[in-house]
Amino acid sequence: MTAELACIARRLGLAGVSVLAITGFAAGAQAQQTITVGHSISDDSHYSVGVDAFAEKLDELSDGAFTVDEKPAGALGGERDMIEGLQIGTLDAVITSTGPLGNFVPETYVLDLPFLFEDYAHARCVLDGEIGQDLLDKVGENDLVGLAWTENGFRHMTNNVREIHTPEDAAGLKVRTMENEMHMAAFEEMDVQPTPMAFPELFTALQQGTVDGQENPISVILTSNMWEVQDHLSLTGHVYSPAIMLASPVLWDGLSEEERGWFVEAAQAGAEATRDMVSRLETEGVEELKEKGMTVVEDIDTSVFQEAVEPSYSTYTDEHGSEMLERIRNSDC
Ligand code: EAX
Numbered sequence: 001m002t003a004e005l006a007c008i009a010r011r012l013g014l015a016g017v018s019v020l021a022i023t024g025f026a027a028g029a030q031a032q033q034t035i036t037v038g039h040s041i042s043d044d045s046h047y048s049v050g051v052d053a054f055a056e057k058l059d060e061l062s063d064g065a066f067t068v069d070e071k072p073a074g075a076l077g078g079e080r081d082m083i084e085g086l087q088i089g090t091l092d093a094v095i096t097s098t099g100p101l102g103n104f105v106p107e108t109y110v111l112d113l114p115f116l117f118e119d120y121a122h123a124r125c126v127l128d129g130e131i132g133q134d135l136l137d138k139v140g141e142n143d144l145v146g147l148a149w150t151e152n153g154f155r156h157m158t159n160n161v162r163e164i165h166t167p168e169d170a171a172g173l174k175v176r177t178m179e180n181e182m183h184m185a186a187f188e189e190m191d192v193q194p195t196p197m198a199f200p201e202l203f204t205a206l207q208q209g210t211v212d213g214q215e216n217p218i219s220v221i222l223t224s225n226m227w228e229v230q231d232h233l234s235l236t237g238h239v240y241s242p243a244i245m246l247a248s249p250v251l252w253d254g255l256s257e258e259e260r261g262w263f264v265e266a267a268q269a270g271a272e273a274t275r276d277m278v279s280r281l282e283t284e285g286v287e288e289l290k291e292k293g294m295t296v297v298e299d300i301d302t303s304v305f306q307e308a309v310e311p312s313y314s315t316y317t318d319e320h321g322s323e324m325l326e327r328i329r330n331s332d333c
Contacts, residue, residue, distance in 0.1 A: 035251070036069050038076040038085070039095040040199040045223040046277040047095045047243070048072055050150055054245070054270035061262040078198030080179060087143045089250030095270075097152045098242050099178030099199075107138040109316055110324045112182035115306045117240040120279065124151070125333030127242060131324075136244075145247040147267035152217050152241035153278045157234045158226060159213025160206075163297050164234040167191075167308040176202055176214040183239065185312035190305075206230060217241055218285035219278055227292040234297040235286070238305055245270060 037054070039047040048070065055068035076082055076091055080100035085091045102109040110116075117123035126132060127149035139146030157164055157175070164170050171191035177183045179196040187194040195211050205211050206229040213230065215238070221227065245267040252260065290296050317325065 032065060032067060034067050034069050035092045036071060036076075037093045037095065038071040038082045038091050040074045040079050040082075041072065041220055042223045043070070043072040045072070046151070046153070046219045046274045046281070049277050050095055050245075050270035050274035052270075053273035054266045057266035057269035058262055061265060062259070066259075066262075074198075074200030078200050080198065083144065083246065086246055086248040089248050091248065092251045093147070093245060093247045095150060095243055095245050095274075097178065098244065099180050099183075101139075101244065102180060102182070104144065105135075105139050105142045106320065107324070108135055109180075109182050109320065110328065111135070111242050112180055112239065113313060113316055113325070114182075114186040114239045114309045115302070116325075116328065120154075120240075120275075120282075122333050123240045123242065124275065126328055126331055129331065129333065131327055131331060139244070139246070143249055145249055145252045147245040147247050147264055148271050150243045150245055150267070150271035150274045151278050152243040153219055153282065154237040155215045155217055155239050155241050156221070157213060157215045157236050157238070158221060158230040158232060158294070160209075160229075160231050161212050163232050163295060164236070165297055165300065167305055173212045174210075176205060176211045182312070182316055185315035186238070186309040189309045189312045203229065217278065218289070219281045222281060222285045222288060227289050227294050231293075231295060232297070233286075233289060233294045235300055236305055237300075237302060238309065243274070 035058070037051050039051070041047050051068065051070045055070075058066045058068065071091070076085060079094070079096040080103065082091065082094045083096060083100060083104055086094055098108050098111050102112065117126070132149050136146035136149070157170065159173055159175065161173060162169060167190040172193075174193045174195055175187060176197050177187055177194040179198065184194040184196060197205060197211075202214060203224065203226070206214060206226065214226070215236075216226070221230075221233065247263060255263070286296060286298075
């Protein structure tokens, strides 16, 4: 189409007229807007699959008025940097874990408590229901727009020192965590030395031995090639890691109600595609990591880990009370 138009333009002697302008004219003169979407992990990750599904749905709903420019792999900075970017409008949307989100929206810290969600069905049900919507609304009160909850996955530990079967095996290790108070408190209860760091710095830190280990969902471990620099994986599933698709209030202010609806619907389509990949890799990905040479400890007694980290809940409840925690525990999910 574009080449054809360029050809027509040349024949008409419109050499100086941009092809884009002609394309816009041909499509009914509707202005095209490019939406920049950033995330911290690779372009074959579950977030990237989510961006593709988001872009496709947005294109369909808007009849091509919005196109998406994906900036993966921390090209626009770590997750905290990108959230700040949204607030000042230097980018349009981000898919991020809740790692740094509590620094901006403290109400979301509840989601970062270890062993809060029993399984994927439980977490997805809570986030897709009234509780999830209330938290998205809270996000909206902090110079951010919460489009939809999406997913990173249950986090598992990797390291280069020894197989982890029990919290005692983890004790003494230096483990990179996200920049998240709740996560750090949980690891401290296991006598692990939590070392918070932005994701784009992690691979080099593992490679150079600045930290002994890290923890992330299978999809991240696999698609960020952590198996190249980590020997042992333990399926601890110690915390569910939600992700969220956020938009910039600067973008949002310029959209009509109808367009806002398209963005929310497209973000939900992205979340669905992301969750499908997370589910698939939760089993397939483990096999792949074994093939790539990782030793995998699968028979973990999670109850001993749960007991070890339980006292860290007070880090949350001392400051935020237990109302939201009880709501999640008592929900129908
Ligand atoms: O959001 O920082 C992390 O470990 C996150 O899990 C990752 O960047 C995906």
